[in-house]
Amino acid sequence: xxxxxxxxxxxxxxxxxFNQDYQNFFKQNGWNCKVASDFESAVKEACCSDYxxxxxxxxxxxxxxxxxxxxxxxQKPNQAFMVVCSQxxxxxxxxxxxxxALDFIQKPLDLRFLHETISRIVxxxxxxxxxxxxxxxxxxxxxxxxxxxxxxxxxxxxxxxLNELQRGGVIDLNTKxxxxxxxxxxxxxxxxxxxxxxxxxWKEDFDASGNxxxxxLKEKRLFDPKFSERxxxxxxxxxxxxLTFKIEDCGxxxxxxxxxxxxxxxxxxxLCYGRxxxxxxxxxxxxxxxxxxxxxxxxxxx
Amino acid sequence: MDFETxxxxxxxxxxxxxxxxxxxxxxxLRRAFNQVYESxxxxxxxxxxxxEIINSYGIxxxxxxxxxxxxxxxxxxxxxxKGFVKETFELLMLDKLLPVYDGE
Numbered sequence: 001x002x003x004x005x006x007x008x009x010x011x012x013x014x015x016x017x018f019n020q021d022y023q024n025f026f027k028q029n030g031w032n033c034k035v036a037s038d039f040e041s042a043v044k045e046a047c048c049s050d051y052x053x054x055x056x057x058x059x060x061x062x063x064x065x066x067x068x069x070x071x072x073x074x075q076k077p078n079q080a081f082m083v084v085c086s087q088x089x090x091x092x093x094x095x096x097x098x099x100x101a102l103d104f105i106q107k108p109l110d111l112r113f114l115h116e117t118i119s120r121i122v123x124x125x126x127x128x129x130x131x132x133x134x135x136x137x138x139x140x141x142x143x144x145x146x147x148x149x150x151x152x153x154x155x156x157x158x159x160x161x162l163n164e165l166q167r168g169g170v171i172d173l174n175t176k177x178x179x180x181x182x183x184x185x186x187x188x189x190x191x192x193x194x195x196x197x198x199x200x201x202w203k204e205d206f207d208a209s210g211n212x213x214x215x216x217l218k219e220k221r222l223f224d225p226k227f228s229e230r231x232x233x234x235x236x237x238x239x240x241x242x243l244t245f246k247i248e249d250c251g252x253x254x255x256x257x258x259x260x261x262x263x264x265x266x267x268x269x270x271l272c273y274g275r276x277x278x279x280x281x282x283x284x285x286x287x288x289x290x291x292x293x294x295x296x297x298x299x300x301x302x
Numbered sequence: 303m304d305f306e307t308x309x310x311x312x313x314x315x316x317x318x319x320x321x322x323x324x325x326x327x328x329x330x331l332r333r334a335f336n337q338v339y340e341s342x343x344x345x346x347x348x349x350x351x352x353x354e355i356i357n358s359y360g361i362x363x364x365x366x367x368x369x370x371x372x373x374x375x376x377x378x379x380x381x382x383x384k385g386f387v388k389e390t391f392e393l394l395m396l397d398k399l400l401p402v403y404d405g406e
Binding site: 177 | 323354355357358361362385386389390393394
């Protein structure tokens with residue numbers, strides 16, 4: 001870990017004899033550790049300086065960590081805490097977790113274990129901070145993309161914002177893939193059922209040669225400018241930690257089904273159609289249809 | 303693009319080595335399935351362990367295999383799934399339709 005990235009933390013501990021040992025140990029590791037040995041000086045130190053984490057010994061606080069944390073939070077609402085407790089104080093450790101402490105460790109303190117625990121917690125805090133910064137930067141994110149129907153048939157479009165959110169750690173790879181799939185399914189619906197005016201039931205309508213009506217008409221209409229030049233407009237935005245995709249086609253619209261239709265296993269519809277809608281409703285937090293089905297809005301909380 | 307197949311009498315395994323999200327991979331599955339079906343296999347196991355992405359088109363191809371086998375009293379199974387593919391199968395409740403094959 002680079003020197004400027006070393007954790008900066010306050011250790012609140014009453015056993016004065018050990019305090020210098022702690023400081024020496026962490027200084028040897030290049031960490032910035034300050035020790036306070038009573039309630040008042042700890043509160044003052046925590047409020048006047050910036051520490052990534054405050055680690056406090058419950059013996060010092062008479063097992064009441066909540067009052068200590070609350071007092072500091074008046075000045076530093078986002079201050080992170082961890083508590084140290086005796087083995088017979090586990091209940092107080094759990095109580096501290098309920099009051100917002102990130103973890104508790106039990107005595108006797110093992111400096112190497114303490115070092116590992118702080119490293120892990122600080123790394124998590126920094127990741128969360130980086131994600132919050134990214135979300136703040138993207139808080140008014142808006143982008144619009146316009147395509148012709150033909151553009152979207154040949155190359156799948158993944159909104160670039162999904163890659164940015166994944167790189168920034170706001171969503172993991174699986175979530176990105178799921179949102180991307182739901183988006184693709186909605187886009188496909190707009191292209192196939194909207195602009196190309198194809199009906200799902202035609203996939204089961206075969207001619208004497210075994211060709212289905214859906215595929216045949218799709219190929220034909222992709223070469224008919226009346227259908228293939230119809231645009232699809234995609235608006236992407238982030239507002240209030242909600243990622244929104246609004247997709248608009250120029251087809252005749254369609255009767256959109258309610259989410260409840262997809263809550264039971266329906267082998268017949270699974271085998272023929274409805275899979276895309278099931279993916280959309282199962283992945284996104286909210287799905288809204290407007291303008292007679294020509295506009296679909298997909299919303300996912302981040 | 304072609305998928306590897308292995309057959310042991312009644313049972314055949316199709317190993318899908320590309321993401322099932324395109325016409326090419328969907329057609330490759332259809333060809334591989336036709337090959338084992340026409341050779342008489344009526345228990346077909348899909349090995350999707352190399353697949354990272356699947357979409358409704360790919361799932362449509364999997365279900366096409368299911369329908370043809372079911373119509374002939376056969377069965378379509380899948381090797382244990384993982385990650386995004388597993389979650390997508392569960393989302394579509396395909397895990398209730400396609401039994402898992404645990405053997406080699």
